[in-house]
Amino acid sequence: MDLGASPRIGPYGFDPDQLLKVLPHRRQHLAHTLNKISHDTEANQRAGYAERVMATRGPDPTAPLWRAAQLFRLLSxxxxxxxxIAINSNLQRPLLGWALFAVLIGWSAACAVxxxxxxxxxxxxxxxxxxxxxxLMLSTKMVASAQWALDNQTWPTTLWASNATTSAALQFxxxxxxxxGIAVTATNEAVKGYVNVNLGRSATIVIELAVGLAVGMAARTARRAHADLQRAAQLSAALQERERLSRQVHDGVIQVLALVSRRGHEIGGPxxxxxxxxxxxERALRRWIISTDTDRDGNTRSVDLCALLRRRASDRVSMSLPGSPVTLTREVATELDAAVGNALDNVRLHAGPSARAFVLLEDLGDSVTVSVRDDGVGIDPGRLDEAAGQGHLGISMSIVGRLAALGGTAELSTDQGEGTEWEMRVPRREGSS
Known part of the structure; x- marks a missing residue:
């Protein structure tokens, strides 16, 4: 990465040369950090492509089933x-029968390999x-009489023909x-010249359908389990790589930005x-790093509410959160976080230019409480009722309504010149922990 190319970090851009004039002695360190992150990111993209290719060409999850099927083939x-050997002397063309049997053995060996x-x-x-x-089943008419075919199974045997059913179930x-299985049964009936509907005398159709269903379900289950395992492994690898880059950004760029901010305010002027x-x-990068906590649970029903709330921290918003995760169902956590966001928006818009907000999260076991307090100008008595009467339902719909939909409550305490405080409480639903 060329430091003279004026890269943009986050939504704002600035000239690195101006930044480095503030701290010229950190130029080499910052250049090394940015170049390393750029190089590692490109390398990670190439590695990610290689991993996707390898995943596509990875081991077949049905391989053990295919091996078991070949053991069945050998026995059949x-x-x-x-x-x-037992029926060859009863065939009209025994030599042709042995020739066709050689084809059967040769094809079976080829399939096994x-x-x-x-x-x-x-x-x-x-x-x-x-x-x-x-x-081969139809060739029974070539080597045996019609009466023999009527009284016996086809010469390759129905058991051997079931190999086709097994292979199709594994593949499709x-x-x-x-x-x-239906095709094998239909061929057997075609050789006999009639359809036997007496399952007590011939259960071929039942056996073939059962084999096709059982083996096919086993293959489908194996593929789904393998796909789930692959997705989990890829997600774990991606999260580990992102955490590694996060640590690298924190140890390099964020520290430099914090030092630039502090020294810039000390120097003053331009x-x-x-x-x-x-x-x-610095704050944007910190929020990005913290967001890895929520991304980690992207495919689960539970979300750490602490991770969601941390992203709202800023110079004017202080967070007081438990040291351990506060997990809720994704729906509840998302709605509660949105309600907190609405309260913080009200602080920013109405509490005054210098107002600060303080967020407190408490895990009470059977319920979770979030308090949002500010030191702003407060709300005049009766002002909310007056606003509701005029059709302005922002607070009641965005905060009170959200909490009511979750089965919780939202209580507001305020007075002119005393700031405001929201206390939002939601009960834990089954599935939260």
Whole structure:
């Protein structure tokens, strides 16, 4: 990062050369800090891209299921071999039967290698397997008589044909697995020449549908669990990187800005404006650092109210917060924070140019109380009722209404020249801790 390029930090911009005239002896330190942050940010973006690529190419969460399916394939091939030895002498074309069985073994070996190595776990390969299974089942008409086919299962055996159902369920989910099971059953019925609706004599359709559904649901669950784990790992890595950058900003830039602000006010004159800008940037950076606390819980139902309120701290707003988190449901915490924001807006607009606000958060166990007090001009007696009568419902709608919607209360204490104090109380709902 070139210090002569007048970078902007936050919503304001200033010339770093003017800033460094105030503290020339910190020029090297500030330049080193800004350049390091810029370099680390670019490196982190490249690393983040690499992580996303690796996540896309990461391990298949269904790999254990694919391995188990190949063990089933091996056992089904053994069963098919025993069945073929037993019935081969009854076939019209026994030699053709052995030739087709060699195709069955060769294709089974190819599928096992493809699925174990991973390159076969794609739609084209699985669809090809389904087609091969259907063709081998239909070839029963070529090697056996119609009467034999009517009295027996197809020569590759229904158990071996179930491998296609298993593969489709792993690749396409329960719907794909069940549809393939229906296709296998339909092929078996086509070879016999009739549809057997007696499930007591032939439960092929029930078994195929059950296999497709069970294996497909297992694969879907594995993929969802893996996706959740990936999102959690990526969020954790992003938060750790942001916290690291936050510490770096705090140790470098914020300290320099604080020193510039203090020295600028001491020197006075033209540097006073620069000191004010530096002070504003310091507060903006501090709010950004604090915001990591709320971002951490972005995908959860609970929010730390302390983290939300800290972002409203400024030179004119002092915070008194518990040392431990005060967690509420996201809806309650967000609305309560908005009500506090409304009260602070009223201080800024109506309490006077030099008024200060003080925010106190108390965790009472079964309820949470936030007090917002200021040392401003206060409100004349009857002024709120008069404003409501004129149609100005800002306070009642923005503060009282918000708290009422949460099942809580908002009480105002004020008098002319005595400032104002809001006490907002909300009960803890189930799910808050």
């Amino acid at each position: 091939c053994g069963y098919a071999l025993g069945f073929h 493809a699925y174990l190595r991973g390159f076969g776990r794609r739609p084209a390969w699985v669809i090809t397997e389904i087609a091969v299974v259907v063709v 989910g329960p719907a794909g697995g069940m549809l393939t 540097t006073s404006k620069l000191a004010e800008l530096a002070s504003e940037q």
